[in-house]
Amino acid sequence: MIPTLNGRIQTRIFLLLFIGIPWTLIVTPFLPNQRDLTGGGLLDTYKTTFSVLGIVLVLAVFGWELLYHFAQQFRWEKDWPVMFTFFLVIPEAIVAKIVFNALDIGIKFNATATNATFWWHIVTTWMVMWLFVLGPIKVLFIRWRFNGGRIFF
Amino acid sequence: MSNDMISTPASVLGEAMEAAPAAPTPGDLNDELIRTDVWTDEMLVRAGIPIVDVAFVSCGGGMGSFVLSDYLRIAGVDTSQIRILSNLDHPWQTYEYLTKVSQIPRTERLRSDSQGMPDCLWGFPSYALREARKEKKLFPIWNVLTEPILADYWTPRAGTVFAGLEKEVARTRYNEMLVMGQVRMVRRRNGGGYFTILTPPPGSTPTRRIAYRSQYVHLAIGYPGLKFLPDLQEYRTKYNDLAHTVNAYEPHEHIYEGLLNKPGTVLVRGGGIVASRVLQRLMDDRERKGAQTQILHLFRTYYSGRHNKWGFAKRRGAYGFAFQGFNAPKSAWGGQHIQQMLKLEGKARKDLYDLTGGAHTPYRKYWLDQMKRGRDQGWYHTYQGEVVDVKPSANGDGVVTTIRQNNGSTATLEANIILDCTGLEADIREHRIYADLLDHSGAGRNPLGRLDVDPSFEARGTRSGNGRLYASGSATYGGYFAGVDTFLGLQLSAQRITDDLAAQGFGTRIGVGRSVSNWWKWMRHKQI
Ligand SMILES: Cc1cc2nc3c(=O)[nH]c(=O)nc-3n(C[C@H](O)[C@H](O)[C@H](O)COP(=O)(O)OP(=O)(O)OC[C@H]3O[C@@H](n4cnc5c(N)ncnc54)[C@H](O)[C@@H]3O)c2cc1C
Numbered sequence: 001m002i003p004t005l006n007g008r009i010q011t012r013i014f015l016l017l018f019i020g021i022p023w024t025l026i027v028t029p030f031l032p033n034q035r036d037l038t039g040g041g042l043l044d045t046y047k048t049t050f051s052v053l054g055i056v057l058v059l060a061v062f063g064w065e066l067l068y069h070f071a072q073q074f075r076w077e078k079d080w081p082v083m084f085t086f087f088l089v090i091p092e093a094i095v096a097k098i099v100f101n102a103l104d105i106g107i108k109f110n111a112t113a114t115n116a117t118f119w120w121h122i123v124t125t126w127m128v129m130w131l132f133v134l135g136p137i138k139v140l141f142i143r144w145r146f147n148g149g150r151i152f153f
Numbered sequence: 154m155s156n157d158m159i160s161t162p163a164s165v166l167g168e169a170m171e172a173a174p175a176a177p178t179p180g181d182l183n184d185e186l187i188r189t190d191v192w193t194d195e196m197l198v199r200a201g202i203p204i205v206d207v208a209f210v211s212c213g214g215g216m217g218s219f220v221l222s223d224y225l226r227i228a229g230v231d232t233s234q235i236r237i238l239s240n241l242d243h244p245w246q247t248y249e250y251l252t253k254v255s256q257i258p259r260t261e262r263l264r265s266d267s268q269g270m271p272d273c274l275w276g277f278p279s280y281a282l283r284e285a286r287k288e289k290k291l292f293p294i295w296n297v298l299t300e301p302i303l304a305d306y307w308t309p310r311a312g313t314v315f316a317g318l319e320k321e322v323a324r325t326r327y328n329e330m331l332v333m334g335q336v337r338m339v340r341r342r343n344g345g346g347y348f349t350i351l352t353p354p355p356g357s358t359p360t361r362r363i364a365y366r367s368q369y370v371h372l373a374i375g376y377p378g379l380k381f382l383p384d385l386q387e388y389r390t391k392y393n394d395l396a397h398t399v400n401a402y403e404p405h406e407h408i409y410e411g412l413l414n415k416p417g418t419v420l421v422r423g424g425g426i427v428a429s430r431v432l433q434r435l436m437d438d439r440e441r442k443g444a445q446t447q448i449l450h451l452f453r454t455y456y457s458g459r460h461n462k463w464g465f466a467k468r469r470g471a472y473g474f475a476f477q478g479f480n481a482p483k484s485a486w487g488g489q490h491i492q493q494m495l496k497l498e499g500k501a502r503k504d505l506y507d508l509t510g511g512a513h514t515p516y517r518k519y520w521l522d523q524m525k526r527g528r529d530q531g532w533y534h535t536y537q538g539e540v541v542d543v544k545p546s547a548n549g550d551g552v553v554t555t556i557r558q559n560n561g562s563t564a565t566l567e568a569n570i571i572l573d574c575t576g577l578e579a580d581i582r583e584h585r586i587y588a589d590l591l592d593h594s595g596a597g598r599n600p601l602g603r604l605d606v607d608p609s610f611e612a613r614g615t616r617s618g619n620g621r622l623y624a625s626g627s628a629t630y631g632g633y634f635a636g637v638d639t640f641l642g643l644q645l646s647a648q649r650i651t652d653d654l655a656a657q658g659f660g661t662r663i664g665v666g667r668s669v670s671n672w673w674k675w676m677r678h679k680q681i
Contacts, residue, residue, distance in 0.1 A: 002483050002484040003488060076466040076467065076482060078464065078482055078484035078489040078490060079484055081299075081300065138275050138277045139277060139668060140669065142274065142275065145268075145276065146644075146648055147487055148484075
């Protein structure tokens with residue numbers, strides 16, 4: 001990938017909205033949880049997983065992508081190998097978890113989510129988005145790869 | 154064609170088509186036409202040149218024409234609205250010739266990556282997936298997922314590309330659009346649009362020329378010419394010695410064969426990918442077939458480490474070579490490089506070209522290991538220097554090159570054969586079509602002296618009423634986009650041109666729906 005800063009942010013927003021949301025809708029019922037224990041409903045788990053998406057989005061747009069763009073300047077080609085994106089789930093998920101805990105989100109929605117809920121959700125969502133960027137996105141948006149990842153404008 | 158140019162099958166064919174006929178033939182160019190910049194329909198009638206009407210004409214019929222026609226077909230333009238004027242039977246003809254002579258036969262790997270797919274507008278599924286499926290191996294996929302960090306860039310076999318092109322030619326009915334002949338010139342038409350003068354193969358038509366009257370013209374005529382290095386050309390002319398100097402773009406298999414029979418010394422000139430290929434061939438022959446070749450390698454600019462700072466990064470270099478995966482930094486194909494270029498004009502643009510261009514070659518472990526063995530075992534030597542003089546050697550069995558090195562000292566290099574791998578390209582004026590365009594149609598030059606095009610690849614200054622003239626390929630190098638002479642670059646150009654045409658009502662803009670449905674057709678090899 002050869003993103004520009006603008007392209008990075010647009011791609012990220014698109015992925016979270018159009019891949020992250022549908023995937024979260026599909027996967028949430030199947031994630032490990034403690035609904036039995038706490039008596040909360042599926043809706044509570046949805047509220048939790050959607051909050052996680054929100055945290056990831058805000059951190060990415062106002063933090064990570066700026067940092068990646070800066071790091072990219074140290075690469076001669078000004079490219080961003082797909083392998084980087086694959087592994088960047090690690091720092092991103094850890095920071096998101098810290099924020100998640102700090103905001104008490106796990107507990108807020110009847111504490112139906114466990115640590116496993118969080119990790120399974122974030123890692124699978126990330127992988128689906130990553131696979132989407134490897135190929136299908138180019139079929140939907142033929143200008144994406146020639147526009148540094150810009151989609152909307 | 155001047156005599157310092159390297160002839161290719163296409164240039165030979167073209168010259169034969171253009172050759173003056175034995176007896177005057179009707180329907181030829183006359184003085185009035187040659188002199189006048191903007192032609193009226195009546196002028197052609199007076200000259201007896203028949204006029205063919207078509208909306209869109211692409212001149213060249215090589216990879217550039219093919220890629221654009223593919224885009225236009227997918228944008229819904231019918232074959233009847235497009236004519237491709239060419240001296241080639243199939244689009245990859247010149248390309249295959251040049252790769253083959255410069256040591257990339259069908260089984261060898263190209264330079265461009267898995268997504269530079271002239272036969273697939275989407276670049277997905279990539280060549281790596283295609284080869285992985287066909288050869289039942291996971292390695293190509295692992296490679297593209299980890300490059301360029303854990304592995305060198307994966308690149309497709311030449312044969313994979315040609316096979317794919319053959320299918321896409323049939324799928325888009327390319328041959329229905331193809332007209333054989335040599336394009337002589339393009340002139341603006343009074344009232345809008347252009348006339349393209351075609352010289353069909355001798356005897357195939359009643360008149361010597363045919364005029365294509367079209368609203369749009371696209372030029373993709375490839376290299377204006379490939380040249381010998383001036384000092385080698387001078388040597389060839391002065392001593393009338395063609396046997397000891399050869400260009401990598403000329404057939405030169407006999408050199409490798411000769412070296413197997415009789416040990417010799419070869420001087421390789423140039424620091425680009427062609428030099429890498431030729432070195433590999435010489436070294437493979439040495440390591441596998443027992444040749445005893447001594448290899449001298451002359452760089453004009455010698456890189457021994459990181460150099461040329463762009464952003465916070467410097468380009469890698471070692472043992473003479475500058476390393477860069479592709480013709481330009483990867484981000485030229487749509488990322489930060491082109492973004493930055495779009496803001497640069499004149500000298501500022503040239504400066505960024507100087508910084509990120511020059512001769513360079515991909516970093517490939519195989520090549521580096523092989524050269525290291527050559528240095529260790531004393532059969533591969535590198536030099537830096539400007540050539541001052543080239544002379545026949547005293548015993549008549551070779552050539553002596555005198556060089557001036559950066560430290561001011563001079564040195565002489567004696568070799569049996571000089572192999573010119575510099576890939577020098579001729580000035581655009583060396584091609585008749587561009588010369589005519591500069592002289593009669595208002596075209597100009599960009600900061601590197603080639604054809605000036607805008608971000609939509611329209612040749613600046615050539616607009617004619619509601620008509621547009623576009624160009625793609627190597628002639629437009631020096632514009633905002635540095636990757637023009639590559640498959641992916643031809644696709645980027647084709648996309649910008651197709652969008653510009655769609656904005657004028659020619660073809661439909663390829664949006665999400667059209668793209669997805671056409672991709673699905675492509676996947677099923679469904680003819681369009
Ligand atoms: C050795 C070599 C290796 C390369 N490897 C790669 C690679 O790995 N990956 C990559 O992406 N790119 C590569 N390229 C660069 C580039 O993609 C190819 O050169 C490609 O063929 C360029 O397409 P084109 O349409 O500009 O030129 P061409 O394919 O050459 O087509 C233009 C053709 O127009 C015809 N023509 C010219 N004048 C006239 C006329 N007056 N009338 C009619 N027809 C005319 C000629 O037949 C000419 O060949 C390589 C180039 C070379 C030389």
